[in-house]
Amino acid sequence: xxxxxAPLLGVMKFxxxxxxxxxxxxxxxxxxxxxxxxxxxxMFGLALWILNGFLNPVNEVLPNGKKRNRLVGPGMxxxxxxxxxxxxxxxxxxxxxxxxxxxxxxxxxxxRPLTRMDMALEMAMAVAGLVAIIGFGGPFVRDCFRLRWGRxxxxxKLSYKEAVRRRVVWVFLSILILYLxxxxxxxxxxxxxxxxxxxGVTTRGMNVLLITVGLLLASFSIPNxxxxxxxxxxxxxxxxxxxxxxxxxxxxxxxxxxxxxxMTAFGLLLINAGNVSDEAENESMKARxxxxxxxxxxxxxSKQKPSAGDFTGVDVGREDTYxxxxxxxPQSPQRAIxxxxxxxxxxxxxxxxxxxxxxxxYRTTKGEEGAGVQVTFDMVTHxxxxxxxxxxxxxxxxxxxxxxxxxxxxxxxxNAKPGDANWKKVDDLAERYGRYVYRNWQIFDYHTSSIPVxxxxxxxxxxxxxxxxxxxxxxxxxSPPRLQVQVKCETPSQFVGVARYDLYFLVxxxxxxxxxxxxxxxxxxxxxxxxxxxxxxxTYLPGVLSFLTAMFLFIAGFFLDFITEVxxxxxxxxxxxxxxxxxxxxxxxxxxxxxxxxxRVFQSADRLIQWGFRRVLNVFPDVDRYGLTDYVAQGFxxxxxxxxxxxxxxxxxxxxxxxxxxxxxxxxxxxx
Amino acid sequence: xxxxxxxxxxxxxxxxxxxxxxxxRNLTKIYRDFWGRKKKVxxxxxxxxxxxxxxxxxxxxxxxxxxxxxxxxxxxxxxxSGEATVFDMPAADVRKNERIGYLPEESxxxxxxxxxxxxxxxxxxxxxxxxxxxKRAADLIRLVGLEQDRRRTLRExxxxxxxxxxxxxxxxxxxxxxILDEPTSGLDPNGTIWMKDLIRQLRDQGKTVLxxxxxxxxxxxxxxxxxxxxxxxxxxxxxxxTLVEDAVRVEVRAVNLRLxxxxxxxxxxxxxxxxxxxxxxxxxxxxxxxxFKKVVEESKARPGRRWLPATDGKV
Numbered sequence: 006x007x008x009x010x011a012p013l014l015g016v017m018k019f020x021x022x023x024x025x026x027x028x029x030x031x032x033x034x035x036x037x038x039x040x041x042x043x044x045x046x047x048m049f050g051l052a053l054w055i056l057n058g059f060l061n062p063v064n065e066v067l068p069n070g071k072k073r074n075r076l077v078g079p080g081m082x083x084x085x086x087x088x089x090x091x092x093x094x095x096x097x098x099x100x101x102x103x104x105x106x107x108x109x110x111x112x113x114x115x116x117r118p119l120t121r122m123d124m125a126l127e128m129a130m131a132v133a134g135l136v137a138i139i140g141f142g143g144p145f146v147r148d149c150f151r152l153r154w155g156r157x158x159x160x161x162k163l164s165y166k167e168a169v170r171r172r173v174v175w176v177f178l179s180i181l182i183l184y185l186x187x188x189x190x191x192x193x194x195x196x197x198x199x200x201x202x203x204x205g206v207t208t209r210g211m212n213v214l215l216i217t218v219g220l221l222l223a224s225f226s227i228p229n230x231x232x233x234x235x236x237x238x239x240x241x242x243x244x245x246x247x248x249x250x251x252x253x254x255x256x257x258x259x260x261x262x263x264x265x266x267x268m269t270a271f272g273l274l275l276i277n278a279g280n281v282s283d284e285a286e287n288e289s290m291k292a293r294x295x296x297x298x299x300x301x302x303x304x305x306x307s308k309q310k311p312s313a314g315d316f317t318g319v320d321v322g323r324e325d326t327y328x329x330x331x332x333x334x335p336q337s338p339q340r341a342i343x344x345x346x347x348x349x350x351x352x353x354x355x356x357x358x359x360x361x362x363x364x365x366x367y368r369t370t371k372g373e374e375g376a377g378v379q380v381t382f383d384m385v386t387h388x389x390x391x392x393x394x395x396x397x398x399x400x401x402x403x404x405x406x407x408x409x410x411x412x413x414x415x416x417x418x419x420n421a422k423p424g425d426a427n428w429k430k431v432d433d434l435a436e437r438y439g440r441y442v443y444r445n446w447q448i449f450d451y452h453t454s455s456i457p458v459x460x461x462x463x464x465x466x467x468x469x470x471x472x473x474x475x476x477x478x479x480x481x482x483x484s485p486p487r488l489q490v491q492v493k494c495e496t497p498s499q500f501v502g503v504a505r506y507d508l509y510f511l512v513x514x515x516x517x518x519x520x521x522x523x524x525x526x527x528x529x530x531x532x533x534x535x536x537x538x539x540x541x542x543x544t545y546l547p548g549v550l551s552f553l554t555a556m557f558l559f560i561a562g563f564f565l566d567f568i569t570e571v572x573x574x575x576x577x578x579x580x581x582x583x584x585x586x587x588x589x590x591x592x593x594x595x596x597x598x599x600x601x602x603x604x605r606v607f608q609s610a611d612r613l614i615q616w617g618f619r620r621v622l623n624v625f626p627d628v629d630r631y632g633l634t635d636y637v638a639q640g641f642x643x644x645x646x647x648x649x650x651x652x653x654x655x656x657x658x659x660x661x662x663x664x665x666x667x668x669x670x671x672x673x674x675x676x677x
Numbered sequence: 678x679x680x681x682x683x684x685x686x687x688x689x690x691x692x693x694x695x696x697x698x699x700x701x702r703n704l705t706k707i708y709r710d711f712w713g714r715k716k717k718v719x720x721x722x723x724x725x726x727x728x729x730x731x732x733x734x735x736x737x738x739x740x741x742x743x744x745x746x747x748x749x750x751x752x753x754x755x756x757x758s759g760e761a762t763v764f765d766m767p768a769a770d771v772r773k774n775e776r777i778g779y780l781p782e783e784s785x786x787x788x789x790x791x792x793x794x795x796x797x798x799x800x801x802x803x804x805x806x807x808x809x810x811x812k813r814a815a816d817l818i819r820l821v822g823l824e825q826d827r828r829r830t831l832r833e834x835x836x837x838x839x840x841x842x843x844x845x846x847x848x849x850x851x852x853x854x855x856i857l858d859e860p861t862s863g864l865d866p867n868g869t870i871w872m873k874d875l876i877r878q879l880r881d882q883g884k885t886v887l888x889x890x891x892x893x894x895x896x897x898x899x900x901x902x903x904x905x906x907x908x909x910x911x912x913x914x915x916x917x918x919t920l921v922e923d924a925v926r927v928e929v930r931a932v933n934l935r936l937x938x939x940x941x942x943x944x945x946x947x948x949x950x951x952x953x954x955x956x957x958x959x960x961x962x963x964x965x966x967x968x969f970k971k972v973v974e975e976s977k978a979r980p981g982r983r984w985l986p987a988t989d990g991k992v
Contacts, residue, residue: 061755065767075767159801163787170789234785238846241751241779242802243771676753677708 024650032650037131042623043661044134047141048092050668051085054141057672084140091133098126145664148247156244160252161259168222168260176218177264183210184275197284197452200276204289204524204638207272212528215261215268216535216559222257223539224552232548236675246670250663254540261532269525273518288453292515292642293361298343298490300505302329305338321367321500328365328502333378333494340493341503344486348463349512356432357423357457359511360384360490365502366450372499377447379495384462386439386488387471411438419444423457436461445495455511462488515642523643527633530655534626535559537659541666544673562628572618580611626658698854698885699727699750703759706745706909719745721909722759727887729853732880734900734917735889741906743889744782747856750887751779763854775803778852780843782859788832792823792842795831796849803850817845822871836863844872855879857888861895866969873899894966897921927953936960 024032058077067073102122119127168174183206194202227249230236239249281290302318316339318329331339349358366378391408398410405413414434420443421427435441441462448454466487490508494501539555546554561568570576578584578594586607587594598604631651636643704723708716720742727733735743748754749761752769761768764776786795793814800810818827821841831839840863847855860876861869876886876899890896896903897917905913913920934940936958945955976982 061757063755063767063769064760065770066762075769153804155804156802159798163790163798166794167787167789234781234783235787237751237753237781237785238779238799238843239802240753240771241774241777242799242850243774243804244802245771674754676748 026646039657040131040134044137048137051141088133088137095129145667156248157252161256164253164256196282197288199285200289201638208634219261219535220539223536225548226253227543228548247667250666273521289640290517291640292520294512294642295509296349297509298345328504330500330502333496333499340491343490345488348466349510356460359455360458361455362508363453367500370498377449378499379445381493382443383491384441386466388439432459432461435459436465439465524634524637527631530631537662541662544666544669562626582607582611696729697726701725701761705758707757718909731901732886734896734903737906742909776853778847778855780847780857791830792827799846799849821845854885
């Protein structure tokens, strides 16, 4: 999930899917991907370690008089051998797949269609990776059982004391500057965005401050110990070397966690005590629990069911392609449709549920001053069939189409609100037919609005089993939808820009303060990453190099999407060298270059660079994933599943670093 | 000394008196540069045994391989070839450190901690229970004479005081085997005497001590056996008394006697009769250390005593 807050656009953007337990298929593929990536690194590490073990053996004499190499055991050798064999099989499969005639894909792997052979290759790589991980991680796990937490605690306490007595903690007070000078003094903004700015600026300040201090402390700790020779008095005690790493890591983590907690509490206090405008409070001082649907764009012919085609929304030429647009006109066939496989209704006794949305408007004419763009929301359940003939309740014996009956019965009930006399009728109607229409709602650019949806619609949606609609391309969802929300722009010559997360049902609202603290978890996850990288680097590199390496990797993590594009050859204008030639020769990025020998050499070199990039792609942390404070700023609740899944991905990233630190420290001659 | 603080010790490897505690076989350390090219042979095929209950000295000029040997035994360096075992365990095995105390050449301790915190920290590294840790720290602070300064951070300590607290941290686990790298470095004469006495006490308690020092008088005063290294090679190994014995010279000391011409003639006659030759006669001088010790003891016994110039103006 890349939840990057875009101040210009003012609303939240999720460029990749947030992780949820609902999508097990995606999670399992992520696990397989992790096995492949971490396994590749483990195999590389295994090869290096075995080489080191044979070049610099540490022997011990067994009771039978034989010598045994303590660095390389038989289990490690076996795992390395088995993994190597499976990797060779995978290599053979690569050639098979390359020579394969195009076959019908049977599976999809993170959006990529796969044939049976592709699938075999993926699995072979995952199994080989698993074996390599067992071989490489085995000694690490075994030694973890030898850890004495008393010693780890002593080292952690030492690190904490060191930072405190060296007065590092005073640096944290500089965060007060951000609180003393509110963002609104410096930035022009809509009143409703005030809280977003406050949270955005303060969390960015905390990010920079805590992460820089964390990186500095962790990068210099072990190198300084080695430089000052203080480590000699530690490693000559019965201390496992990994305990030193863990002690340092946990000590600094404790320190920055305490600082983070205090800063978060202080920030919350100031927000609650400050004069936040009512608009901002309504917009952001919430913890919305939202139910999202799947978005697709369709063109419908009048009186017909929507049909999925090649229409994927209009590209209005904006550089940011996150949103797609639908053209406005009363006769416009373009719709944005959100499909919900489950509906937000159950034990809640309320007679309505809010449908919230915030859209972008792209105007081709100036329009009427002060007026928004009109949008119609047409909500239908899986039981709704416009052309279906039903018994007419008003004319017994006669039959009438569902649409005609609905149109007739809903006369005079347009846009009723809860509390109105007509709301009960609207509710009954929605439950009877499985449809609710809200016409001509005025929307404004990125302004969050809501309309009440009668609970009867959800009761209708919950009944029965939805059939997989032939016309709708619902392949992306695991089950057919129970409810769909069709959005149509009514204002001529205007376009409405939408993205999946721009519209949702508001299930409930949580506590803002609790959510604010949950948001701090995202920063804490980032701190864990920063500390793990810097501690690992510091086991091998001098302090300055360790700091710079960790800083580089961490910052590169913010540009992971771009790096991934470059690595996969998807960047516009080609690879780095090709782009350079374009810059020098003033060539347009979208035009193919003449295949001169120079260009060909550069393109080949680019492919080599891309290959290299792909191998090390996972070394960069996906730090954007942990930008949870954006949820808080936008007033969305951070669910426990999101916290837990992010924690799992965090462990998946940090664990290989710690294993690397374990081996680097073990192999290091402290006194050399 | 307080009772042992380390409860868990591998019974199978518990040495008996006279057992070999340290053994090196063909122990070699070659320092290489980044490209793996040989830079220096720091230690060359060292074969050594240190037995329980002895004070063993490592001697040699700078760069002879003394500290390298100690670092190899402690697992701070890995051997290029050969083996080193301590308590029958490979030198790289951290479990052996349960029974070892190490005082580095300089006292490399955390200067932001005070003496109590320092000993508490190192005690925790041995997983000592809090009450044992506390008692042991108090005993050791008293032993090294830092009771008055136990709450001062080490950055305020003099070099000698740091050496003392360094020794205390080396003894925190009541070790069986103590490695002392230049133990008298930074100590005043009083401190040096105290340190030497302490080393002898440790030996008397059945502990084994390995020390290396540039101060040959210190080594001679306390060591039972020594090894002399030069350029990484073992040059001499044996008991101090045997090694320093001059087998072709005889020294006779007598009391209540002044050297007179008659005495000199008589002695020459006796020596020549037995085939020897007199090299010199004279009154022996005491060592500066003995003189210092005497002066300090007298000063303690008679407060206010001070040296005054002789009345004849001679100094």
